[in-house]
Amino acid sequence: MAAPxxxxxxxxxxxxxxxxxxxxxxxxxxxxxxxxxxxxRTYEAGQTIAWAxxxxxxxxxxxxxxxxLGKTFEDGRIQMLGLLLPSDFIGRPGREESAYDVTAxxxxxxxxxxxxxxxxxxxxxPHLAERLLEMxxxxxxxxxxxxxxxxxxxxxxxxxxxxxxxxRREHAAPFSATDPYITLELPLTREAMSDYLGLTLxxxxxxxxxxxxxxxxxxxxxxxxxVPDLNRLIAQTGGDISADFAIx
Amino acid sequence: MAAPxxxxxxxxxxxxxxxxxxxxxxxxxxxxxxxxxxxxRTYEAGQTIAWAxxxxxxxxxxxxxxxxLGKTFEDGRIQMLGLLLPSDFIGRPGREESAYDVTAxxxxxxxxxxxxxxxxxxxxxPHLAERLLEMxxxxxxxxxxxxxxxxxxxxxxxxxxxxxxxxRREHAAPFSATDPYITLELPLTREAMSDYLGLTLxxxxxxxxxxxxxxxxxxxxxxxxxVPDLNRLIAQTGGDISADFAIx
DNA sequence: CGCCCGGTTGACTATGGTCAATACGTGTGG
DNA sequence: CCACACGTATTGACCATAGTCAACCGGGCG
Numbered sequence: 001m002a003a004p005x006x007x008x009x010x011x012x013x014x015x016x017x018x019x020x021x022x023x024x025x026x027x028x029x030x031x032x033x034x035x036x037x038x039x040x041r042t043y044e045a046g047q048t049i050a051w052a053x054x055x056x057x058x059x060x061x062x063x064x065x066x067x068x069l070g071k072t073f074e075d076g077r078i079q080m081l082g083l084l085l086p087s088d089f090i091g092r093p094g095r096e097e098s099a100y101d102v103t104a105x106x107x108x109x110x111x112x113x114x115x116x117x118x119x120x121x122x123x124x125x126p127h128l129a130e131r132l133l134e135m136x137x138x139x140x141x142x143x144x145x146x147x148x149x150x151x152x153x154x155x156x157x158x159x160x161x162x163x164x165x166x167x168r169r170e171h172a173a174p175f176s177a178t179d180p181y182i183t184l185e186l187p188l189t190r191e192a193m194s195d196y197l198g199l200t201l202x203x204x205x206x207x208x209x210x211x212x213x214x215x216x217x218x219x220x221x222x223x224x225x226x227v228p229d230l231n232r233l234i235a236q237t238g239g240d241i242s243a244d245f246a247i248x
Numbered sequence: 249m250a251a252p253x254x255x256x257x258x259x260x261x262x263x264x265x266x267x268x269x270x271x272x273x274x275x276x277x278x279x280x281x282x283x284x285x286x287x288x289r290t291y292e293a294g295q296t297i298a299w300a301x302x303x304x305x306x307x308x309x310x311x312x313x314x315x316x317l318g319k320t321f322e323d324g325r326i327q328m329l330g331l332l333l334p335s336d337f338i339g340r341p342g343r344e345e346s347a348y349d350v351t352a353x354x355x356x357x358x359x360x361x362x363x364x365x366x367x368x369x370x371x372x373x374p375h376l377a378e379r380l381l382e383m384x385x386x387x388x389x390x391x392x393x394x395x396x397x398x399x400x401x402x403x404x405x406x407x408x409x410x411x412x413x414x415x416r417r418e419h420a421a422p423f424s425a426t427d428p429y430i431t432l433e434l435p436l437t438r439e440a441m442s443d444y445l446g447l448t449l450x451x452x453x454x455x456x457x458x459x460x461x462x463x464x465x466x467x468x469x470x471x472x473x474x475v476p477d478l479n480r481l482i483a484q485t486g487g488d489i490s491a492d493f494a495i496x
Numbered sequence: 497c498g499c500c501c502g503g504t505t506g507a508c509t510a511t512g513g514t515c516a517a518t519a520c521g522t523g524t525g526g
Numbered sequence: 527c528c529a530c531a532c533g534t535a536t537t538g539a540c541c542a543t544a545g546t547c548a549a550c551c552g553g554g555c556g
Contacts, residue, residue, distance in 0.1 A: 198399030
């Protein structure tokens with residue numbers, strides 16, 4: 001694993017993800033215990049946080065940035081399995097090795113907890129376990145929504161679904177109440193999109209062009225996307241993107 | 249929902265899934281509480297247990313039989329999301345409606361817990377929550393393995409993976425120690441296999457024939473499959489079926 | 497300046513989907 | 527008992543979608 005940079009500590013009470021991360025339900029005392037076993041790590045965009053099979057001596061919350069979860073076949077095929085945004089959790093209690101490749105997409109700061117004491121706290125403090133259960137159930141839902149997309153959607157529908165999901169995350173307001181005009185910043189290269197959707201990058205590029213030619217989206221530079229009418233985009237998804245859907 | 253048949257109660261202590269289900273870690277006192285809120289339901293093969301969007305007043309453990317979890321698009325496309333075998337859990341605490349279609353594949357008996365009191369117990373008894381967390385993490389792993397299969401595998405690899413996974417479940421012994429000759433009972437029709445793998449039933453049928461012609465499997469009737477050498481089957485999976493893999 | 501990276505586009509191919517005919521096994525009714 | 531229908535599976539012919547291989551574009555940076 002590449003050498004990460006270390007940050008100064010930050011008090012949990014001032015943490016930007018305090019109310020959404022695995023520690024969301026912890027009281028002050030529990031927070032104090034977490035302070036004792038936590039440390040920060042920062043990874044630059046592109047750096048690998050862990051390869052599948054690597055020993056992971058910590059579990060962690062993403063504090064800042066974007067990371068991705070994926071798996072690589074022996075022959076080089078890649079499938080991304082999840083996008084990790086601030087407050088998302090990395091690692092599995094009870095497992096010593098990472099089951100997946102974890103890579104920083106943008107610069108990432110992790111709040112890491114040493115695994116052993118974290119597992120002990122998990123047993124002793126129901127608040128922590130409760131929140132982790134909630135988050136895991138959410139991730140399970142997200143994984144199953146992705147199974148739907150991967151198994152049964154056409155290339156065009158996959159692209160539209162991905163854009164709709166990102167739009168939904170960036171504009172958290174409920175859907176019908178939203179101004180249909182939306183602009184969003186793609187955190188992903190075409191290749192990353194293809195890894196996510198089970199396509200080739202050429203197909204992704206072609207379908208992006210097709211959506212542009214059909215007026216569903218406009219491109220501003222490579223990464224900035226304008227969606228003039230989100231409802232028209234949704235209409236291209238094949239129709240199961242639910243209002244409260246979110247990656248992970 | 250179709251009218252289910254009711255069974256006589258069974259004591260938890262004699263329950264066949266006692267040591268693997270959500271109640272696995274409960275002590276005698278907790279088991280007593282569960283006895284008070286549980287009831288059995290039986291569904292015949294083919295019956296629907298819940299449609300996506302239906303209110304679900306209970307959560308449940310599968311005691312006997314096989315059920316499947318899936319989702320249907322407006323235009324009729326179907327994707328199966330999980331196979332539910334004895335000890336698997338149905339429903340999500342905190343959610344009133346089923347997010348998925350749940351259907352009995354073979355005759356199924358459920359041990360149902362009324363949702364509200366179950367949620368209360370979940371908060372008060374760490375043993376229950378602990379086990380549910382473990383099970384949910386396992387399901388998440390399984391869902392991600394399926395994402396890999398759906399996103400990046402060829403039809404032949406998908407079929408081989410499905411067979412390998414079923415073989416692994418039916419013969420729980422660790423792999424290298426097992427006699428490579430194995431015979432297994434498919435609980436799925438060709439159509440169900442296609443729903444699972446994101447293929448058409450014709451492609452499933454063709455690839456089954458191809459595997460047969462290549463001597464990887466032998467068919468005995470429609471549902472009984474002989475695998476003369478499990479290692480050769482594994483070699484056809486595209487190579488990520490891990491030794492401790494299990495559906496759900 | 498020229499290289500590299502990410503992206504786009506084109507020509508061709510291959511994998512798997514569609515539509516259709518046929519086979520097989522089982523349960524029902526004449 | 528046989529005829530028939532129905533559900534499940536197999537196979538073939540053809541086609542469409544997405545993959546492969548390759549050329550080319552444009553911006554940023556050494």
